[in-house]
Amino acid sequence: MTIENQTIRRNVGIFAHVDAGKTTTTEHLLYESGRIRMLGNVDRGTSQTDSLDVERERGISVRAAATMFNWRDISVNLVDTPGHVDFLSEVERSMRVMDGAVLIISAAEGVQAQTEVIWHALRKLSIPTIIYVNKMDRIGADDKRVLGDIRKLLSQQATPVQIAKGTAETFDGTYDLWDTFPARAADQDYGSLFNAAQAELIETLAQTEEALLERYLNEGVPNTTALHKVWKSEFQALTIRGSLFPVLYGSSGKGIGIKQLLDGIIEYLPAPIGQPSAPVSGVVFKIERDKTMGRMAFVRLYQGTIRNRDTVRNLSQELDVKVTQIRKIDGHKSEDVGLLQAGDIAAVCGMQHVQIGDILGSGESIPAEAKLAVPLLTVQVHWANEQDYPLVIAALQELEDEDPLLALQWLQEERELHLKVMGPIQLEILSRLLDSRFGLQVTFSQPSVIYKETLCQAGEGFIAYTMPKPCWAILRFKMEPLPLGSGLEYHAEVRAEDLLPQYQNEVARRVPEALQQGLSGWEVVDLRITLIEGQHHVWHTHPLDFVVATPMAIMNGLHQIGTKLLEPILQFRLSIPEEFGGKVMSDLVIMRAKFEAPSQQGDRMTIHGRLPVATSLDYAVKLGSLTKGRASLSTFFDGYEECPSDVIAERERRGVNPLDTAKYILSVRNALL
Numbered sequence: 189m190t191i192e193n194q195t196i197r198r199n200v201g202i203f204a205h206v207d208a209g210k211t212t213t214t215e216h217l218l219y220e221s222g223r224i225r226m227l228g229n230v231d232r233g234t235s236q237t238d239s240l241d242v243e244r245e246r247g248i249s250v251r252a253a254a255t256m257f258n259w260r261d262i263s264v265n266l267v268d269t270p271g272h273v274d275f276l277s278e279v280e281r282s283m284r285v286m287d288g289a290v291l292i293i294s295a296a297e298g299v300q301a302q303t304e305v306i307w308h309a310l311r312k313l314s315i316p317t318i319i320y321v322n323k324m325d326r327i328g329a330d331d332k333r334v335l336g337d338i339r340k341l342l343s344q345q346a347t348p349v350q351i352a353k354g355t356a357e358t359f360d361g362t363y364d365l366w367d368t369f370p371a372r373a374a375d376q377d378y379g380s381l382f383n384a385a386q387a388e389l390i391e392t393l394a395q396t397e398e399a400l401l402e403r404y405l406n407e408g409v410p411n412t413t414a415l416h417k418v419w420k421s422e423f424q425a426l427t428i429r430g431s432l433f434p435v436l437y438g439s440s441g442k443g444i445g446i447k448q449l450l451d452g453i454i455e456y457l458p459a460p461i462g463q464p465s466a467p468v469s470g471v472v473f474k475i476e477r478d479k480t481m482g483r484m485a486f487v488r489l490y491q492g493t494i495r496n497r498d499t500v501r502n503l504s505q506e507l508d509v510k511v512t513q514i515r516k517i518d519g520h521k522s523e524d525v526g527l528l529q530a531g532d533i534a535a536v537c538g539m540q541h542v543q544i545g546d547i548l549g550s551g552e553s554i555p556a557e558a559k560l561a562v563p564l565l566t567v568q569v570h571w572a573n574e575q576d577y578p579l580v581i582a583a584l585q586e587l588e589d590e591d592p593l594l595a596l597q598w599l600q601e602e603r604e605l606h607l608k609v610m611g612p613i614q615l616e617i618l619s620r621l622l623d624s625r626f627g628l629q630v631t632f633s634q635p636s637v638i639y640k641e642t643l644c645q646a647g648e649g650f651i652a653y654t655m656p657k658p659c660w661a662i663l664r665f666k667m668e669p670l671p672l673g674s675g676l677e678y679h680a681e682v683r684a685e686d687l688l689p690q691y692q693n694e695v696a697r698r699v700p701e702a703l704q705q706g707l708s709g710w711e712v713v714d715l716r717i718t719l720i721e722g723q724h725h726v727w728h729t730h731p732l733d734f735v736v737a738t739p740m741a742i743m744n745g746l747h748q749i750g751t752k753l754l755e756p757i758l759q760f761r762l763s764i765p766e767e768f769g770g771k772v773m774s775d776l777v778i779m780r781a782k783f784e785a786p787s788q789q790g791d792r793m794t795i796h797g798r799l800p801v802a803t804s805l806d807y808a809v810k811l812g813s814l815t816k817g818r819a820s821l822s823t824f825f826d827g828y829e830e831c832p833s834d835v836i837a838e839r840e841r842r843g844v845n846p847l848d849t850a851k852y853i854l855s856v857r858n859a860l861l
Contacts, residue, residue, distance in 0.1 A: 739846040
């Protein structure tokens with residue numbers, strides 16, 4: 189570990205539910221640190237990190253944006269992430285490469301659905317986190333209620349290090365609990381609140397270690413010297429380990445609390461570790477295209493050093509790539525710095541064919557990724573002019589390169605293009621991007637839900653592909669269902685003399701492809717497939733025989749065993765005025781929701797439960813109309829589960845069904861007339 193890495197750098201992500209104030213907070217952090225001289229505005233489209241035309245027009249962040257600043261002689265790489273659930277994939281990729289996080293919560297709206305999703309992912313990755321309660325000046329802001337929500341829905345270890353001076357229109361800043369209370373007469377109304385909050389902070393700390401508890405019992409609230417040298421130092425160590433989560437308050441729109449947040453980033457979030465002299469180990473987490481530089485890969489380097497003109501090993505693709513330039517990106521600007529060292533982030537140019545998620549050098553230091561984004565809808569793309577067809581394909585392939593979850597499906601024979609998407613806002617943004625960036629006019633079909641299939645029971649799939657000659661491939665699979673959410677497991681239990689290793693490798697590559705379309709046309713998931721028999725022929729077998737045979741054996745097994753349909757499920761939290769309770773619960777029953785008994789809070793009801801995506805696609809609009817906008821509905825993906833027997837959802841099969849063996853063989857051999 190180098191002194192440089194320990195002392196002069198932080199890698200921090202800004203995360204929140206949409207409209208909690210991430211981009212405004214980022215703008216004020218840049219301004220207060222002296223990085224920019226004039227404040228931009230999200231609503232006017234002049235913020236530093238909203239660079240796309242559609243971001244400036246809509247006033248929302250669509251892509252994660254990297255910027256940087258210095259504070260207290262420490263360089264901070266800051267990534268401002270989107271807040272809308274439709275762009276969760278950007279959040280997912282950014283989170284993987286952060287050492288620390290600032291989670292912003294609106295003081296008026298409190299903890300929302302996206303907040304919970306992000307929080308659980310941050311905890312899964314053990315990323316130290318500051319909780320910043322923003323918009324304290326808003327009507328309806330309530331710091332005590334929000335803190336209660338945070339402790340109830342996120343963590344009991346959320347620990348305020350400030351108290352707010354007023355709320356809503358009276359909010360005027362904060363008192364730092366690590367300082368002594370001001371002696372000014374104007375502050376005396378908050379004296380008792382300050383003392384109680386400071387005592388609670390010390391008590392929380394005292395409970396983490398026996399020596400601290402004994403000291404607290406003997407000395408009570410410490411004096412200023414002990415507060416900083418002992419208690420604050422201990423608190424910083426616990427936050428950096430992710431055991432406690434400091435809570436700060438502010439109003440970013442008015443610039444209140446920004447300096448304290450800057451200090452918090454330096455004091456409560458960890459520096460990266462890594463040896464510049466070690467072998468290279470890094471990960472690509474973002475792809476962008478620059479008009480001048482072309483394709484740029486954003487790389488977080490965990491170990492080693494990369495310089496301009498170095499050759500680096502792309503471990504994921506097993507090839508060597510040449511670096512032409514290393515650029516630091518700062519909002520709309522970038523500069524060639526020529527060097528990327530352990531612990532830092534930069535855009536690397538010249539690495540052709542590199543993809544998001546690729547590992548550079550060694551993979552030993554790379555952290556796991558948190559899977560947040562699961563596209564639940566699919567759409568077909570339509571273009572205005574026939575001559576635009578190849579241009580639309582190229583444009584969507586470029587956009588898929590930047591967001592792999594789009595999973596572009598190009599059906600050449602049918603001249604169809606299909607995408608997977610998160611929701612309607614993403615579709616709107618895609619349409620605007622295709623227009624502004626590529627000059628293409630496209631529309632999308634009505635979104636349809638992505639179902640899946642799984643096995644009804646255990647069984648076998650078999651194929652003896654020996655005709656028409658020359659060919660020879662015999663395969664037998666044991667196929668077993670696994671618990672929901674398990675994915676695909678593949679094993680081979682055949683001897684090399686019966687089936688050569690190169691043929692076995694070909695079978696292993698083809699099994700996931702063969703499962704993309706089950707009996708009802710949907711991907712087959714949550715199963716274990718074991719190759720228990722395999723034969724090749726010394727003279728007649730060609731490697732492509734197993735490309736043909738594997739899907740036929742898999743489909744034979746699915747046909748013999750049978751599959752059942754799985755549908756995506758949302759977890760929801762619904763808050764409504766009591767007068768609408770009966771109608772809303774009736775709607776939930778019709779939508780096949782499963783929910784707990786409502787809880788009462790004043791004149792409002794809160795309902796928690798789960799409901800299918802398919803039955804609730806338009807319910808948010810209907811609910812808003814029913815309650816005149818007085819309802820609050822929060823949802824997030826909660827996995828797939830088996831459909832009721834009366835639900836039928838079939839998708840038209842693409843290509844020839846391997847169950848029609850003769851026709852399928854001819855199609856694979858390109859001999860189908």
